[in-house]
Each structure stands twice: as C-alpha cells, then as structure tokens.
Amino acid sequence: MDGSLTLPADVVAELGRRVWELVSEHGDAAGQGAGKERATQGRAVERALPVASPGARGLAAGLRGEPLPEAAAGDPLALVDAVGRLLREGNAHPDHPDFLAFVPSPGTVTGVLGAALAAGFAVPTGWRFTGAVSSAIESAAVRWLVELLGLSPRYSGLFVSGGSTANLTALTAARDALVGTEAPGATAYFSDQTHLSVPRALHVLGIGRDRVRVLPADAQRRIPVADLVRRVARDRRDGLRPFLVVANAGTTATGDVDPLPELAAFCRDEGLWLHVDGAFGAPAALTARGRAALAGLDAADSVSVDPHKWLFQPAGTGCVLLRDPARLGHAFGVALPGYLEAGATADGDGEVDYLQWGVEQTREFRALRLWMSLKVFGADAFRAAVERGMRTADDTAAYIRCRPEFEVVTGPSLAVVTFRGVPPADAPPRSPAEVDGLVEEVCRDLRAEGRAMVVPVGVGGRRVFRLCVINPRVERDGVRGVVDRIAELWTARAGSRERPGGTA
Ligand SMILES: Cc1ncc(COP(=O)(O)O)c(C=O)c1O
Known part of the structure; x- marks a missing residue:
C-alpha cells in the first residue's frame, strides 16, 4: 500500500476503454448513436433499452447498507461492468426517447465528452490565475448563448449547476441591488405555476413566506397582470417594499409563458426587478416562432436557462444571465484572503474571475460541454x-x-x-x-x-x-x-x- 492511489497504465487504459464502451452503448440504446431502435409494423417501436427497469428498487436497497470497502476491489474491470449494470437497470433514463415526463435531459455525446475531458484535466474555473483558458471558454460560451437567445450583448453571466441555482443566483443579485442584504419589507411576486426553486430561493435569501405573493394564475395559466398591479399597490400602501417579479418562460407543467412585455413595462415603471425563469423554455428563442412566443425576454433583468434541458447537455449544466452582470460582482464579490492574493488578476475588458460572480469557488468546467457541442454541431x-x-x-x-x-x-x-x-x-x-x-x-x-x-x-x-x-x-x-x-x-x-x- 504506497498510498499513491494509482493504477498500472495498462489497467487504466483498459478501464477507460470499457467505460467508454458502456457510455456509448448507453448512448446508442438511448438513440444518440447509430440508433438501435427499429420501427416494426408501422408504429410500434422496439427499443434496445427500457426507459426504466422494474428491478430498480431492489438494486437500490442492496446498495444503501453496503459496508465501507476496506479492501481493494479484486478486479476493477468487473466493478466498472457492475456499475454499468447498476446505471442501466437501476435508474430511469431522462435521455431516452420514451422519457416524456418532467423536463427530459436529452444529452449529446459531445457534452459527455466535454464533461470527461474537464474532469480528466481537473480543470480550474474559479479564476483566471490557474484557469486562463477555461475562463475564456466560459466567457465565449456565455456570449454564444446570449446570441443564440437573441438577447442584447450587454447580458452576461456564468454557468451554474442548474435552474435552481440559476434562480437563486439571480434572486440574490436582485435582492442586493434593490433592497439590500437585510431586505426589510422586501416582497416578491410570481404565479402559482412558478417552479418550486423560486420560493425556495427566497427562503434561502431570508425573505419570509409573509412577503412572498403567489398569485393564482389565470385560465391560460399565466400571471394575471391586473392582480399583480393591485397587489403591488396594496403592499406599498402597507409599507412593504415590492422588489421582484418572477415570470415564467415555459412553466414546467404546461410550457406556458407569462406576458413578458406587460410585465417588463410594469416592472420598469415600478422600479421592480424582472427575473425570467427560462430554465426549461428559454431555448425556444433559438427558433423564429419560439422567439415570438418569448417576445419581451430581452427586457428581463435576469434570465435562467438550463443547457441540461433543451440545449442537450449532461445534467449539472445551468446558466444565469444578467442585463447588468456587474450586479453579480456586487452580490457575490469578495476580497481575497492572503493565501489567495497571488491569484488576483486585474479585471480587463469584460473579463472576470467567476468565483466573484457566484457562490462556488472550485467549480466544474460546465461551459466546455456546450462550447464543444456548438463547435462540433454548429448553431444551426x-x-x-x-x-x-x-x-x-x-x-x-x-x-x-x-x-x-x-x-x-x-x-x-x-x-x-x-x-x-x-x-x-x-x-x-x-x-x-x-x-x-x-x-x-x-x-x-x-x-x-x-x-x-x-x-x-x-x-x-x-x-x-x-x-x-x-x-x-x-x-x-x-x-x-x-x-x-x-x-x-x-x-x-x-x-x-x-x-x-x-x-x-
Ligand atoms: C421552469 C423551471 N425552473 C427551474 C427548474 C429547476 O431546474 P434544475 O432541476 O436544473 O435545478 C426547472 C426544472 O425542471 C424548471 O422546469
């Protein structure tokens, strides 16, 4: 036991080959590769992989109580195969064409390759001192995403773990910009169709339930603007400080879009922050009719968008964009302690150390997934x-x-x-x-x-x-x-x- 935690080169090579075989077999079975699905007799489609296996619970039960492995696995290849089976049979497959629940996560092989490369190189992304190239790639990927969504080039932001973190990040910036950290009386508004991550983010920010207005949606499942206007006026009369409206660009349940232009005009007049949760639906703006459905998106103060949903990246790839991205620095920026001072880099034109724009210091290099996918396939x-x-x-x-x-x-x-x-x-x-x-x-x-x-x-x-x-x-x-x-x-x-x- 020399404690170096290494394996012989030939074993690593064989394990790597096997891991990739398993990943690509799964990708093929889920329809990403050559395609194992066959249409038979008109409509019935035969799949090489069921969307979920009935034995999953049994597999899970066996794992929960497993003792700490004190001894090394005799055969790491057998272990990799066992993991492959667990992943195949023990979980549902959100990238499978028959996974039609929630918001599926239909990844692309390029996203997986980007994730593997980033993990393999232990890529630092928190700052430019150790991650000059990864920071530049993130900045480019964010800029491309802004362009794809048809937003003004003023918007910028960073990659985060998903829609929940994107919403939390944006709402933190909104709170700090408009009502300060203590946020006395700060009140927020959204409809009952809004994703659970929004009230949870407000809870984390210390905005209590008594200052969260969940408006019953109208018959089209959109926020009723007239009710919103009345409620904001009443809260102001009661001495509260309305500061935030969260609009849906694609509700999770039905894909409906709140009236963004009216909300934007109201928020502008009232000095409120408009956050648009487009975690699921914002990528619709890549198409002409989607952009029409999302008209007004470019008036948002902040937008959440999840590349791990409708931009086909692996789970754990979200993004938050702000019209005034400096607000992220105001909310999350920190003075570096002595042991990090060596890494301080002067901010150049639009350049940033991403640890100053969000809650994470050590961060996954999520941007590489989308960057590689766009390079390989092209925006069209x-x-x-x-x-x-x-x-x-x-x-x-x-x-x-x-x-x-x-x-x-x-x-x-x-x-x-x-x-x-x-x-x-x-x-x-x-x-x-x-x-x-x-x-x-x-x-x-x-x-x-x-x-x-x-x-x-x-x-x-x-x-x-x-x-x-x-x-x-x-x-x-x-x-x-x-x-x-x-x-x-x-x-x-x-x-x-x-x-x-x-x-x-
Ligand atoms: C509209 C909306 N917002 C936020 C989220 C949360 O995203 P995540 O699961 O990536 O945290 C979802 C998830 O489905 C969503 O549909």
Missing part, C-alpha cells in the same frame, strides 16, 4: 433540434385530437402537450377524484411495463396526462406509439367496473 443544428421538438409537439397534439379516447387540455406550448381521457360510453359513472385516480394509474402502468416515463400534472384542478417532447431523438411514430398505449390502458381502466386503486 441546435436551432433545428429545438424546432424539431416543437414540431413533434404539434404532431403529437394533432394525433391526440384525432383519437376518440382523448381531449387536448393545453398546448402544444414549447413542446409540452397535456390531455385528458374521455371515459368510454359504457363506463361506470365516476367522481372527478376517481377519474384523476385513473390517470395516475395509467401512468403507473406505463412506467411499470417500462414502456414510457409519463407523469400526470394538475391543470385547472384536475389530473391530466402530460408529454414533454424536447428530445430531438423522439420519433414521430415513437411518441404516437406511446399515445396509443396510453389509449389502450385508459380504455381498459376507465371501462372497467373496478374503482381506481381498489375493487368494484
């Missing part, structure tokens, strides 16, 4: 991939409309469609709660058979089916096949005399 391929998601949503909605078993409830909006089941004519009468229970059961059946990952959402107080089809490897026939299967399961469940979750 990304525009086409986003457009493809929206076209797939159009087609899916049209297909659902043709089916007697279903009615479209919302969308297609930013590649999300929701729909409800119509009970068969001879179905027994059921209460709304029982019909909601059937929707849950059908989604559970679908997951249990490994056919597709679909999770219902609430719209207008009822549970509905929801499909999010941003994965550019989703084939039209593949998603139609999922709709067909939902129809079969729905008809069987809704036509049956059994009560949901129980017996007749």
Whole structure:
C-alpha cells in the first residue's frame, strides 16, 4: 500500500476503454448513436433499452447498507461492468426517447465528452490565475448563448449547476441591488405555476413566506397582470417594499409563458426587478416562432436557462444571465484572503474571475460541454433540434385530437402537450377524484411495463396526462406509439367496473 492511489497504465487504459464502451452503448440504446431502435409494423417501436427497469428498487436497497470497502476491489474491470449494470437497470433514463415526463435531459455525446475531458484535466474555473483558458471558454460560451437567445450583448453571466441555482443566483443579485442584504419589507411576486426553486430561493435569501405573493394564475395559466398591479399597490400602501417579479418562460407543467412585455413595462415603471425563469423554455428563442412566443425576454433583468434541458447537455449544466452582470460582482464579490492574493488578476475588458460572480469557488468546467457541442454541431443544428421538438409537439397534439379516447387540455406550448381521457360510453359513472385516480394509474402502468416515463400534472384542478417532447431523438411514430398505449390502458381502466386503486 504506497498510498499513491494509482493504477498500472495498462489497467487504466483498459478501464477507460470499457467505460467508454458502456457510455456509448448507453448512448446508442438511448438513440444518440447509430440508433438501435427499429420501427416494426408501422408504429410500434422496439427499443434496445427500457426507459426504466422494474428491478430498480431492489438494486437500490442492496446498495444503501453496503459496508465501507476496506479492501481493494479484486478486479476493477468487473466493478466498472457492475456499475454499468447498476446505471442501466437501476435508474430511469431522462435521455431516452420514451422519457416524456418532467423536463427530459436529452444529452449529446459531445457534452459527455466535454464533461470527461474537464474532469480528466481537473480543470480550474474559479479564476483566471490557474484557469486562463477555461475562463475564456466560459466567457465565449456565455456570449454564444446570449446570441443564440437573441438577447442584447450587454447580458452576461456564468454557468451554474442548474435552474435552481440559476434562480437563486439571480434572486440574490436582485435582492442586493434593490433592497439590500437585510431586505426589510422586501416582497416578491410570481404565479402559482412558478417552479418550486423560486420560493425556495427566497427562503434561502431570508425573505419570509409573509412577503412572498403567489398569485393564482389565470385560465391560460399565466400571471394575471391586473392582480399583480393591485397587489403591488396594496403592499406599498402597507409599507412593504415590492422588489421582484418572477415570470415564467415555459412553466414546467404546461410550457406556458407569462406576458413578458406587460410585465417588463410594469416592472420598469415600478422600479421592480424582472427575473425570467427560462430554465426549461428559454431555448425556444433559438427558433423564429419560439422567439415570438418569448417576445419581451430581452427586457428581463435576469434570465435562467438550463443547457441540461433543451440545449442537450449532461445534467449539472445551468446558466444565469444578467442585463447588468456587474450586479453579480456586487452580490457575490469578495476580497481575497492572503493565501489567495497571488491569484488576483486585474479585471480587463469584460473579463472576470467567476468565483466573484457566484457562490462556488472550485467549480466544474460546465461551459466546455456546450462550447464543444456548438463547435462540433454548429448553431444551426441546435436551432433545428429545438424546432424539431416543437414540431413533434404539434404532431403529437394533432394525433391526440384525432383519437376518440382523448381531449387536448393545453398546448402544444414549447413542446409540452397535456390531455385528458374521455371515459368510454359504457363506463361506470365516476367522481372527478376517481377519474384523476385513473390517470395516475395509467401512468403507473406505463412506467411499470417500462414502456414510457409519463407523469400526470394538475391543470385547472384536475389530473391530466402530460408529454414533454424536447428530445430531438423522439420519433414521430415513437411518441404516437406511446399515445396509443396510453389509449389502450385508459380504455381498459376507465371501462372497467373496478374503482381506481381498489375493487368494484
Ligand atoms: C421552469 C423551471 N425552473 C427551474 C427548474 C429547476 O431546474 P434544475 O432541476 O436544473 O435545478 C426547472 C426544472 O425542471 C424548471 O422546469
């Protein structure tokens, strides 16, 4: 035991080869490579990899109690193979074309390669002293993202771990800019369709629930501007300090977009900070119709966007952009202690040490993933991939409309469609709660058979089916096949005399 934690070069080479084999086998099975999926007999699509395996819970249970491995693994290659099996069979696959729940994470192989290279070189990204090139690549990737989204070149920011951190980072800058760290009376506004990371960020910032206004959304699931105006005026009369409106550019549940131009005008007049949560939906702005749907995005004070969602990067790749990025320095900038002084670099034209713009000092080199992907595929391929998601949503909605078993409830909006089941004519009468229970059961059946990952959402107080089809490897026939299967399961469940979750 010499404590050097190294392996012989030939073992490392073999392990590396095997790891890459496993990654590329997975990528192929999830449709990223040559494509193992085969269309058979028209619509049915055969997959080499189920979207989730029924044995996952059993695998997980065995791992939790494992003792600390005091001795070295006899055969590291066997260990790598065992890990491959765990990852294949123990988790659902958000990059799989049949993963249509939540917001999928349909990565690209270039993003994975970027992540591997960055980890392999232990790349420093917190500052330019040790990370001159990584800082420059991050700055370029942020600038490209700003350009892709059609924002003014004034916007800049940094890569963070995801939408939740992006929202927290932006809201911290907003609080410090408008109401100061103590934030007495500071009050924030958003709709009940807003992602949970927003109220959580306000909680972290010390803005208590009594100063968070969650406005019930209107029938189009958008923030009601007239209610917002009234509420802000009332809070001002009560001596509070309204400072922040959070707008959705693509709600998670239905892909709806808040009225950004009206909100921007109101925030400008009232001196409020407008943060747009585009973690999921902002990339729609890569396309002409998406940019029209997101008109007003360029009036935001800050924007969250997650490249690990609709820009096809591995999990852990988020980004926050500010119209006045110096606000990040005001919120997060620190005087370097003596042991770091050697690393101080004078800020040049737009150059920054990223540790001064966010909460992380040692940071993953997330930017390389998007930078490499854009270099390899080119921006137009990304525009086409986003457009493809929206076209797939159009087609899916049209297909659902043709089916007697279903009615479209919302969308297609930013590649999300929701729909409800119509009970068969001879179905027994059921209460709304029982019909909601059937929707849950059908989604559970679908997951249990490994056919597709679909999770219902609430719209207008009822549970509905929801499909999010941003994965550019989703084939039209593949998603139609999922709709067909939902129809079969729905008809069987809704036509049956059994009560949901129980017996007749
Ligand atoms: C609109 C929106 N905002 C924020 C988030 C949080 O993003 P993350 O899971 O990357 O933290 C999500 C996640 O789905 C989202 O849909």
